[in-house]
Amino acid sequence: MFDSAPLLALAPMQEVTDGAFWTLVHQYGGADVYWTEYFRVHSTSTPEKKIVEAITRNTTGRPVVAQMIGNDIPELVRTARFLQQLPVAAIDLNLGCPAPIVYRKCAGGGLLREPQRIDAILGALRDAVQIKFTVKTRLGFAAVDEFDQLLSIFGKHSLDALTVHARTVAQMYRLPVHYDRIRQAVERMPCPVIANGHVYSAEQAQELLTLTGARGLMIGRGVIRSPWLFNQIRQQLRGEAVTLPTGREVAAYIRALWESQAGADRPEHKQCERMKKFLNYLGEGVPGMFLHQIRRSQTAAEFHGICREFLDHDRPMALLPAELTAT
Numbered sequence: 123m124f125d126s127a128p129l130l131a132l133a134p135m136q137e138v139t140d141g142a143f144w145t146l147v148h149q150y151g152g153a154d155v156y157w158t159e160y161f162r163v164h165s166t167s168t169p170e171k172k173i174v175e176a177i178t179r180n181t182t183g184r185p186v187v188a189q190m191i192g193n194d195i196p197e198l199v200r201t202a203r204f205l206q207q208l209p210v211a212a213i214d215l216n217l218g219c220p221a222p223i224v225y226r227k228c229a230g231g232g233l234l235r236e237p238q239r240i241d242a243i244l245g246a247l248r249d250a251v252q253i254k255f256t257v258k259t260r261l262g263f264a265a266v267d268e269f270d271q272l273l274s275i276f277g278k279h280s281l282d283a284l285t286v287h288a289r290t291v292a293q294m295y296r297l298p299v300h301y302d303r304i305r306q307a308v309e310r311m312p313c314p315v316i317a318n319g320h321v322y323s324a325e326q327a328q329e330l331l332t333l334t335g336a337r338g339l340m341i342g343r344g345v346i347r348s349p350w351l352f353n354q355i356r357q358q359l360r361g362e363a364v365t366l367p368t369g370r371e372v373a374a375y376i377r378a379l380w381e382s383q384a385g386a387d388r389p390e391h392k393q394c395e396r397m398k399k400f401l402n403y404l405g406e407g408v409p410g411m412f413l414h415q416i417r418r419s420q421t422a423a424e425f426h427g428i429c430r431e432f433l434d435h436d437r438p439m440a441l442l443p444a445e446l447t448a449t
């Protein structure tokens with residue numbers, strides 16, 4: 123799977139990239155591989171049923187990578203042994219989550235402060251995982267220079283792929299993204315490297331592949347914003363003109379998202395809140411007061427009325443964040 127280049131992966135995103143979202147993204151061309159939300163691993167954990175079901179009911183026909191987060195070696199091994207019995211292409215370890223509640227427990231991005239512990243975890247997991255084993259990391263906890271030592275550790279463990287979100291944990295989601303460090307990983311790692319961080323357009327995706335030499339791209343928020351992005355990247359890489367969605371097509375995507383996320387007994391205002399999780403990203407790409415108004419909506423009628431007001435047109439929409447439209 124990691125041998126086909128360039129590989130386009132949907133990033134794992136907690137409370138976003140569930141099975142329903144994979145199914146929807148797939149209708150727009152989809153990713154070559156889908157990462158699960160992370161399975162939390164600790165002494166009393168059992169793999170989250172909802173994520174297991176996303177794997178077993180995967181409708182995309184494309185491979186799935188199961189991600190774990192945690193730091194307890196026997197528990198990680200126990201969970202990996204269970205997960206590898208499911209229809210997954212690889213087991214992935216999260217070394218990047220910047221949420222304080224996670225990193226303070228020395229999991230996710232917090233582990234980047236303890237490289238020796240990472241070394242031990244990777245050794246144990248590599249022994250236990252009989253299918254492909256991958257890591258998704260940030261560059262370090264506080265400083266990008268930490269990446270040098272991390273790469274030495276990652277290089278020891280016969281990983282099948284390394285995904286690099288080219289920011290530190292301390293940076294959270296702020297710019298800049300240090301793409302030069304992805305190039306460094308490509309040069310030093312014996313396995314394929316997947317580049318991640320702040321990709322929003324097909325042009326930018328192509329530039330990043332050229333700049334870094336990465337085997338593939340993992341994209342998160344850019345796909346929530348525009349599920350057309352994977353196919354646009356494929357068009358760009360084939361040298362074709364990139365097709366932009368019209369306002370009405372964007373409105374239809376939002377409607378499909380609403381339907382895919384509607385729980386039978388979820389009250390309207392809760393459904394609006396759920397939709398805001400997605401529209402916080404998409405809305406940044408819609409000019410005017412769209413996002414401002416969506417954030418205030420409480421009912422289905424208000425929500426869909428705002429979509430009609432701003433998106434009932436046939437003009438092409440690039441759906442770019444402000445800093446990319448300015449250039």
Ligand SMILES: Cc1cc2nc3c(=O)[nH]c(=O)nc-3n(C[C@H](O)[C@H](O)[C@H](O)COP(=O)(O)O)c2cc1C
Binds near residue numbers: 135137
């Ligand atoms: C809402 C949200 C949830 C996320 N959850 C996870 C997760 O469960 N596991 C993980 O490795 N990264 C997670 N991430 C990080 C993304 O996978 C990705 O590395 C990051 O968003 C940068 O890529 P992007 O700029 O293409 O979004 C999450 C990001 C967001 C915005």
